[in-house]
Amino acid sequence: MSARVLDSLPADDRLHAVVRVGLHAHGWAGRQGAPGGTPWDADAYGLSGVDGYVQAQPATQSAVLQRCAADQLEEALHIENIGMAYAARMLLGSDTIEERQLYATIAADEALHHAALTPFVPRLEAAGTPAPFLSLLERLVVEGDRATRLLVVQVVLEGWGMDHYRGLARRCADPTLAAVLTRIVDDEARHHGSGVILAPRLPAGDAAVDVLTSFLDMVRVGPQAVLAALIGCVGPMSRPERIAALSQLRTEDHAGAQLLLIRRLLEKAGATAIVAALHSRGRFRPLTAEEAA
Secondary structure (H helix, E strand, O other), X not given: OOOOOOOOOOOOOOHHHHHHHHHHHOOOOOOOOOOOOOOOOHHHHOOOOOHHHHOOOHHHHHHHHHHHHHHHHHHHHHHHHHHHHHHHHHHHOOOOHHXXXXXXXXXXXXXXXXXXXXXXXXXXXXXXXXXXXXXXXXXXXXXOOHHHHHHHHHHHHHHHHHHHHHHHHHHOOOHHHHHHHHHHXXXXXXXXXXXXXXXXXXXXXXXXXXXXXXXXXXXXXOOHHHHHHHHHHHOOOOHHHHHHHHHHOOHHHHHHHHHHHHHHHHHHOOOHHHHHHHHHOOOOOOOOHHHHO
C-alpha cells in the first residue's frame, strides 16, 4: 500500500458546499492562495553551503527551492490525509466517552489542516513520489495494533511534527502559510500531549519496535529529499559528489538531532523498554555521509 491523497469529487458536486460549511463552523477561513515565489530560502534547507547549489544558475537554484517546497508541502498534505484515517480508527477503538471525544476533535483538526494546506500545493511544481515513511505510516494506520498506532503516531510523529512545523513557520517567507503552520503546531501539541497521557495506559510491544526500526532507518540517512531535489535539478552526481553534498548538508548533525528528538519523545511517554531495544539495534546512530550516499 502506498501513501496517497484520496480522489476528490468534481468541483460542482453538492457535497463540497456541505463540507465547506462544516469547516467554516470549526474555524476554517476558506481557501487562501499565496503569492508567487518560494516559501523557504536556501538556508532553510541547508543548501547555502552546498557546492552543487551555490554553483548553479539562479533559475536552477529557484527550481531546487521550488521542488524542496513542493516535496515538503505535499508530504504534509499526505500526513494530514492519513491523520484523518488515524483518528477514525482510534475513535472506533476507544474505551471511554472521553477518548471518543478526543479522537473526534483530532479528526476535525486534521480535516482543517488538510483544507488549509491544500491551496498551497498546486501552485508549486509537482513533487516526486511520497517519502517511504508515508507508506509505512499508512500501513500502520490500516493494519497496526492500537498501542503501536498510538505510540508511533501520537507520541512520536505528532511530537516530531510540533518541532518540524514550528521550524517551517519561523522560516517561512509567506505570512499566510506561516499562520497555517503555526495553527498546526498548536493543534499538534494537544494531539501529542494526549498521546503522552494515554501511551502508558496502553503499552506498546515488539510490533512498535519493528515499526520504529523501519522509521528510524529512514531518519538515519539524513536530508535525502533535499539531495534528491538538487540532483533532479542540476543533474546526476557521482558517488564522491553525493558524499560531498551530504557532508555539506551536515547529514550527521541533521539526522542526529532528529534521532535525539525521537528518543526523548519516547522516553517522555515512558517507553524505556522500546528505547533500549532500538538502542541495542543501533537505530539512534546517524549514518555518515559515506554510508548515506
